[in-house]
Amino acid sequence: MSDYAKFRRMSEYPIIIAGAGIAGLTCALSLAQRNHHVKILEAFEAPEEVGAGIQVPPNAWRVLDKLGLDDELTRKSIKPRSIKLGDAHQSKILLDLPVNRDPKSDMRFGAIHRAHLHGLLWEAANKSALINIITGCKVQAVSENPDGVEVLCETSNGERTEAAKILIGADGIWSNVRRYVPNALIPSATGRIALRAMVTGHETAGEPDITAWMAPKSHAV
DSSP states (O other), rough: OOOHHHHHHTTSOEEEEOOSSSHHHHHHHHHHHTOOOOEOOOOSSOOOOOOOOEEEEEHHHHHHHHHHHHHHOOOOOOOOOOEEEEEEETEEEEEEEEEESSSTTTOOOOEEEHHHHHHHHHHHHHHHHHEEEEOSSSEEEEETTTEEEEEEEETTTOOOEEEEEEEEEETTOOSSSGSSSSOOOOOOOOSOOOOOOOOOOOOOOOOOOEEEEETTTTTEE
């Protein structure tokens, strides 16, 4: 079978991903890299800037590097010289782990605004010929059949049905897809609170560090 015939055959049975967040886009790019046709169904009409700073640890950096995003990630992130863990009560550093000494090592670590990370994934997905992003399409219901799954979406023009062999739910903590997974756990409040904020920085000599100050039942990064 020729490569074109294989492509046509795969294109007849796309994989659907519900959600065009960081997880959904990363999953789509990984599948497209393996020549799978992917259709993403996303509730929002267009991405908007939300969130604050998030960390990109070495395992996540390796995934993004394999997707060809290393240069763009490096350009848009802060790469610290070390990761420190400190005792907040004693103001004492307990661990100082060097990172980013080698630009191609397995110990690359960064901090980036969530919107910037989502933006570079969004741009890469839109450039892929194997990825089709449909916005304004909120998943409402899922049904299985002998040929795969059917996904019912709500759009501004009414209901829309999409069919696929595989459906991947990446539509957030309040996922509608999860409701159709047998024995799936329902999210519940833990009582823990995470606060993220942006503050005005200042120029410092050399490269920055990331320090996590730990205390009983709390920590600050």
